[in-house]
Amino acid sequence: MWSNLWPKLGAVVLAVAIWQLIVWSGWRPQSALPGPWPVLERLAGDLRNLDFYAGIGMTLRRAALGYAIAAGAGTVVAILIARVKLARRAVGSLLVGLQSMPSIAWFPLALLLLQRSEGAITLVVLMGAAPAIAAGLLSGIDQVHPMLIRVGRAMGADGLRLYRHVVLPAALPAFVGGLKQGWAFAWRSLMSAELLVVAGNQTSIGTQLQLARNLLDTQQLLALMIVIFVIGVVIDSLFGAVDRSVRQRWGLLGGEA
Amino acid sequence: MSNVMALSDKHALSVERLTVAFPHGDQVMLALDGATFEVKRGEFVCVVGASGSGKSTLLNVLAGLDRPSGGRAHVHGRVALIFQESALLPWLTAAGNVELALELRGVKASARQKVAHELLNRVHLAGFERRRPHELSGGMKQRAALARALAQEADVLLMDEPFAALDAISRDLLHEELERIWTESHLTILFVTHNAREAVRLGDRVIVLTSRPGRVAHEVPIDLPRPRSLDSPELAVIAGRITDRLKHEMSNGR
Ligand SMILES: Nc1ncnc2c1ncn2[C@@H]1O[C@H](COP(=O)(O)OP(=O)(O)O)[C@@H](O)[C@H]1O
Numbered sequence: 189m190w191s192n193l194w195p196k197l198g199a200v201v202l203a204v205a206i207w208q209l210i211v212w213s214g215w216r217p218q219s220a221l222p223g224p225w226p227v228l229e230r231l232a233g234d235l236r237n238l239d240f241y242a243g244i245g246m247t248l249r250r251a252a253l254g255y256a257i258a259a260g261a262g263t264v265v266a267i268l269i270a271r272v273k274l275a276r277r278a279v280g281s282l283l284v285g286l287q288s289m290p291s292i293a294w295f296p297l298a299l300l301l302l303q304r305s306e307g308a309i310t311l312v313v314l315m316g317a318a319p320a321i322a323a324g325l326l327s328g329i330d331q332v333h334p335m336l337i338r339v340g341r342a343m344g345a346d347g348l349r350l351y352r353h354v355v356l357p358a359a360l361p362a363f364v365g366g367l368k369q370g371w372a373f374a375w376r377s378l379m380s381a382e383l384l385v386v387a388g389n390q391t392s393i394g395t396q397l398q399l400a401r402n403l404l405d406t407q408q409l410l411a412l413m414i415v416i417f418v419i420g421v422v423i424d425s426l427f428g429a430v431d432r433s434v435r436q437r438w439g440l441l442g443g444e445a
Numbered sequence: 446m447s448n449v450m451a452l453s454d455k456h457a458l459s460v461e462r463l464t465v466a467f468p469h470g471d472q473v474m475l476a477l478d479g480a481t482f483e484v485k486r487g488e489f490v491c492v493v494g495a496s497g498s499g500k501s502t503l504l505n506v507l508a509g510l511d512r513p514s515g516g517r518a519h520v521h522g523r524v525a526l527i528f529q530e531s532a533l534l535p536w537l538t539a540a541g542n543v544e545l546a547l548e549l550r551g552v553k554a555s556a557r558q559k560v561a562h563e564l565l566n567r568v569h570l571a572g573f574e575r576r577r578p579h580e581l582s583g584g585m586k587q588r589a590a591l592a593r594a595l596a597q598e599a600d601v602l603l604m605d606e607p608f609a610a611l612d613a614i615s616r617d618l619l620h621e622e623l624e625r626i627w628t629e630s631h632l633t634i635l636f637v638t639h640n641a642r643e644a645v646r647l648g649d650r651v652i653v654l655t656s657r658p659g660r661v662a663h664e665v666p667i668d669l670p671r672p673r674s675l676d677s678p679e680l681a682v683i684a685g686r687i688t689d690r691l692k693h694e695m696s697n698g699r
């Protein structure tokens with residue numbers, strides 16, 4: 189536990205030290221680039237403010253909504269593609285293309301089509317996460333060891349029961365990998381979209397970030413960046429923990445456990 | 446047809462001129478070419494053949510996993526198949542694997558745990574119910590696979606080199622275990638191996654396959670009293686003769 193934590197703490201200390209050194213070097217005036225201490229003070233102040241949590245809450249709600257739809261859609265699409273041979277060849281390469289396309293490119297179209305910015309944001313998050321999730325599950329299904337399929341069939345499982353008891357569990361580690369990657373894409377897409385949305389009384393993290401820039405409030409800007417960073421790290425490490433426990437259960441971890 | 450019906454009382458499985466071809470480039474390659482034999486109810490029959498002689502293919506066809514290209518393979522009753530590499534589902538515990546076989550057979554959820562426990566007990570895996578496959582030794586995995594096959598309540602047990610990857614001591618123990626389970630039950634066993642001594646140790650009869658493609662070259666009834674020892678000189682003599690025959694077949698197959 190501690191041996192895991194030390195290197196991470198060290199990295200944080202190092203990053204803060206470099207930041208402080210840059211500030212001390214006088215490269216930019218303190219008003220443009222404040223040091224770590226005033227930023228942390230500002231962050232502490234923000235964290236005592238309920239509105240700040242409302243903003244984080246709004247951003248996380250959007251992420252959760254888009255991601256949940258992406259997880260559902262990605263799963264269904266992957267299973268359909270896996271079941272229909274022809275669809276696999278057609279849609280398989282499409283999926284790869286979609287995965288490498290920055291989903292923010294969907295945003296202008298989404299704004300025109302959906303008019304409401306909430307729907308557009310959800311769509312961007314969805315298009316960011318769904319291809320990675322579908323691709324993860326699909327590669328998991330593709331890579332199920334043929335022996336396991338034979339085992340299932342020899343036990344009398346066929347069709348849906350084979351899927352439920354053998355194929356999907358066997359594909360789970362790859363699926364979790366896809367979910368993890370999908371989350372990373374969703375979070376990035378959401379930040380891009382929130383920066384672009386210019387709507388009235390919204391307090392989402394992205395909007396606040398944009399606002400801080402417009403007000404030349406770099407302390408707030410850096411405080412928000414820290415929040416975005418921490419949220420990303422925390423959720424990513426949750427996925428990491430799930431990933432490890434699945435791989436552990438599936439016997440996929442080497443001697444390192 | 447009526448002939449087949451008449452046989453079905455006595456026979457647990459029959460293989461008639463069984464041919465299986467696989468595509469090989471733009472040609473076909475025969476894995477089995479007209480294999481014919483029968484196994485009586487309750488009989489323990491071993492099939493020996495060099496690697497590539499179509500042993501696994503034979504079992505896969507009997508288990509309904511592969512289709513014959515010609516001839517027929519028929520099993521009277523339910524079959525269970527045990528594979529060489531441990532084919533336990535890695536995400537389920539030993540008990541979970543057995544319980545899944547019970548579930549797929551339609552056993553009620555409330556009864557599964559108890560039955561799985563009894564079956565694991567029968568193969569001497571009591572206390573290892575909650576272990577996952579990667580936490581079991583090779584021998585224990587094959588015991589669990591045996592329990593899972595028993596959970597299928599099959600009439601015919603097909604075994605594909607199940608002990609080939611085990612150390613000598615585990616294999617000895619599993620031979621005894623399997624023989625005991627067979628004696629206590631009405632199981633018919635078709636046991637495939639490339640090891641002539643193992644075949645003579647276990648079988649009432651040993652069927653020797655030709656090499657590439659497989660056909661029945663030879664059948665040897667084994668009249669040695671049970672339990673047999675893998676190291677007994679009588680067994681070694683018979684096994685030696687079968688091994689010579691196998692070598693002969695292999696040099697023909699080249
Ligand atoms: N699914 C398959 N596709 C193509 N060739 C196969 C397949 N299964 C087996 N074969 C071939 O059939 C022959 C017999 O294989 P197998 O039944 O596995 O032999 P054994 O179990 O006796 O070693 C081998 O030459 C093998 O390469």
Ligand SMILES: [Mg+2]
Binds near residue numbers: 500501502605606
């Ligand atoms: Mg084989």
